Amino acid sequence: MAHMGKGLAWLNGEEIGRYWLRTSSVHDECVHECDYRGKFIPNKCSTGCGEPTQRWYHVPRSWFKQSGNILVIFEEKGGDPTKIRFSRRVITGVCAHVSEDHPSFDLESFQKVGNENPKNKATVQLKCPITTRISAVKFASFGTPTGMCGSYAKGDCHNPNSVSLVEKVCLNKNECAIELTEENFNLGLCPSATKKLAVEVVCS
Structure with missing residues (x-):
């Protein structure tokens, strides 16, 4: 311009x-x-x-x-x-994040007995360009991460298993999805904070 x-x-x-x-x-x-x-x-x-x-x-x-x-x-x-x-511009990495206050996140639906598959699940979706795969997880934090894509940083509240979980779900795939569920994350972590999941991966 x-x-x-x-x-x-x-x-x-x-x-x-x-x-x-x-x-x-x-x-x-x-x-x-x-x-x-x-x-x-x-x-x-x-x-x-x-x-x-x-x-x-x-x-x-x-x-x-x-x-x-x-x-x-x-x-x-x-x-x-x-x-x-x-x-x-060639994309070498992708980011995504989702928060507890996202419209699709309903904590009560996850806590109801017998409701193992609620219809609406807050989800982080990652997709690399065609012919590339997710080769590394550059950043992942469930809690109160700060910053933006390319400059994410851990906040005061952080689930230490965040990176290993994202690696398990996403490594060597062209695309993947991580749901904010009690099975994946400790949703009771830092109860006074509005938590989110922020992820940045490398495509190669």
Whole structure:
């Protein structure tokens, strides 16, 4: 989006996102290197003035059709959409997470006597690109993990068996699913916290 001004983009009816240029007040001085020493003033370290807020936008492969793809750009400031390019990226890993407060998670249904197969189960689903398999579990934690895909970290609450369980279910498979059930995890762990399962695996 480096050659665009301000606007919104869609691919085949799916919203890619907004874009705009960083602007700087005439009273602000845009700097190449930030130095916070000395008196504090708002916007003391303005950088990248006049540059786009983002150069790259992630467009899921599933949004593309075999042919007849339509990219719609609503440009407000006279950018040049002919300079927009698509670049393919090879996926080497995938992430997924699900929380106890997910609509499909119903703890009572798991606790009912004789109800071993409730209809709705909160599930983490992982799928590698075609011709690749899950070769390693980079991260797995049931509890209160923090961060996002690529930067997950264990929280104060963590089930130590998380990685071994995911490895058992997923290693050497193209896709797998891990259910949030009492059989797989200690659902009573850290009762005061809303727990979730976060997983990142390597595809190769």
